[in-house]
Amino acid sequence: MSEYFDLVVIGAGSGGLAAAKRAASYGARVAIVEGDRVGGTCVIRGCVPKKLMVYGSAMRHHLHDAVSYGWSVGDISHNSAVLLQRVRAEVDRLNQLHIGFLENAGVQLVRGWGRFADANTVSVVDPSGSELQRLRAERILIAVGGRPHRPEIPGAELGWVSDDMFNLERLPERVVVVGAGFIACEFACILNGLGVQVTQLVRGDHLLRGFDLESSRTVQEAMEADGIDIRLTHSPASIEGTPGDLTVITQSGERLPCNGVLLATGRRPFLQGLNLEAAGVAIESHRIPVNADQATNVSHIYAVGDVTDRVNLTPVAVDEGRALADTIWGRKPRQVDHELIASAVFSQPELSGVGLTEEAAIERYGADGVKVHRARFRPMSQALPARDPKVLLKLVVELASGKVVGCHMVGEHAAEIIQMAAIAIGMGASKADFDRTMALHPTVAEEFVTMPN
Template identity: 50%
Template sequence: MAFDYDLFVIGAGSGGLAASKRAAAYGAKVAIAEADLVGGTCVIRGCVPKKLMVYASQFSHLYHDAEGYGWSAVKPEFDWAKLVQTINQEVLRLSSLHISFLEKNHVELIPSFAKFLDAHTLEVGDRKVTAERILIAVGGEAIKPDLVGIEHAVTSREMFHLPQFPKRFAVIGGGYIGVEFAGIMNGLGAKVTQIIRDTHILRGFDLDIRNSIQTGMTNHGIHFHTGIDAPSLQITKGEDGLTIAFLDGDRNPQSLTVDTVLAATGRKPNLDKLNLEVVGVEIVKGAIAVKPDSSTSQPHIYAVGDCTDRINLTPVAIAEGRAFADTVFGHTPRLMSHRGVASAVFSQPEAATVGLTESEALAQYGDSVKVYRSQFRPMFHSLTGADEKTLMKLVVVGEEERLLGIHMVGKDAAEIIQGMAIVLNMGGKKKDLDATIGIHPSAAEEFVTMR
């Protein structure tokens, strides 16, 4: 059977773009369908615009910190509309750049939604196309919890386009998205409250990391309601704003009124409109089930990125997409390893981590686990008077003290842990760090001088 395309990619996000360009470079005839801006969640409404907002929010602290270094006090003014406009311009620039990359690589872009008609046929807008192989790379989307009045809340999708800056801001949820936006809005001048079910934010991260970030956020003025009874929470809209009512951990009624509520309680794979049931692609717990080579239950249909719910990070989706293209079209079989993937939370204070948490290491290796931990005031704040702390932590195992986990909270944590991830993934040991001469004075040198 003759097909219109060797490869058809559904979704022009990080994974789909990476796979399509590499497959085309191997000589495949490739098309990619995208009904939204090209670039996916990361470029349009995720890591890129959010990191720009993080940068914007940090200037408020720098104005105050400068006074400790002899600069005179200033009264800065912040323009929310200007920030939103400039970030949107950058998003559009990046989206256009990705389109140009597709053109240079001879990948056909079809600006429409695609859904399956049969195993090799797709409906794309008003067209029907066939493909020998199909890659699903549709990512995920924010979801709202089933709570009374939740229709009044926004998700991360809307945060980049709020028409007015909310002076009173509440976050429901303790995951990394909620934590990052809490820090952003606090830094930009809002009164921020974060409401979570657990006692600590960032479930799944190392407990020392969770404690350190939450303490830092509290010191920055963010107020936490922890251990709440989630089903009791409800939102009502009134003349003065949105009122959130709930029961706290002691079953006492609480309420607060804000201008904007962010529902940051999770995301799900964006599969609803793909018509996957007609081709028998297996779905497990709402995500596409894939083998290590990213193939699905249908051998010619593959899936990468957040829609598979493996590790939902942009670099992971890119690596999965490239590994797929190398294997299928480059005839160089390889698998993308999901072990030892570093990640960061652009909270304030910032955090980054790679490898096992302390509790995970203890569960796997028991008493042979040892922990090195250091907490100190960063040199920058020796003159500012700010109550800031940097935390660094090594989790090792056995007499050889092989590195299992490396964790940090503090300025430039992501930049530092990126390099430390190489050490961990090479099977490095504590003695390898000890034998390395540090750069002085720097925070990073603490990892090679820790005792």
């Protein structure tokens, strides 16, 4: 006998949780199916534990700089096992917190893996594939997120993916990081900050494709100055050895001995086991395509978050889930704007931006239609330690309208500053609007409103 719901959500990650709770708040009867811990990638094996490790690794610089301010810190050592254990404990706490949020919202949590039996029925199975129960629903939401993708090279199974990093008991001495994206750069900085020797293999000629090029190169310079060995135009051909004693062989034949390999080579939607064909849900290039209202080709089946492979960021998945619930059960139709979304890389130094990069603006408006205002300097926080990296601030302006179409920063607290700048950019602020805003002194952010014309 199947239970009947207004909404069944497959996947208790950020998007699924947001949709389930918002729909329930409007009176819908909701069930959410999850075979793993509640919280999804962001809470369990992504943004949250990673940011905690960023804070932990940044302590090395703070302790080093303390001497310049008169503090005597003595001998410094780090126990990575303690940090990793405490990060896992915080993740466990958040997992329980999210379970409580579901209960308080009146959402029924169903343990197991969800797969379609037909277009209106979700079969809940255990890890072996044995059916535990069936749920029928008027509407079904697919919110299963993505999973790390391993490159197809010999020995790839010997490497770690990002999920594995949080389950280590302690960090090794030497690690090869493969990849140039934000996950690769963030973990390279984390490991380096915690005393690990890091070599980073980058297939292309620069880091962080898709971000402002000058900003990404500023990050690269700082990473290299901090001791990370970045090898551009280098790719792994294979991995050999046994766990803890590995060798990466590059395509040029170079052999890199290490104690671990992090394969940060992208993520893909997690479609395995969903049995989408039973519901008639279409797939396009490893993802589930949806329209502006999150609907798949089957009108009562929806998808949000990384499984749609549009803008794969936690706040985007959350807003997509809430917009779906607002539209259907709240009777307040709205669609998510995917055009203007701030993003950040929690590297060291931090990079963040909103709007068009310098390269994208030139492509859209032409080289003569864009003016870039920039400031690069040593921040006051580094005046006494007298060390780099310098910060970089950029405003990208469309000359015809005078509007600021891009705002980018590399430096401490970049994401916090860009979050507020995103409001101004979204409201169509001009360079003149920035100019007439009184500076808050002494701050790094004041440079955004004091850049000369």
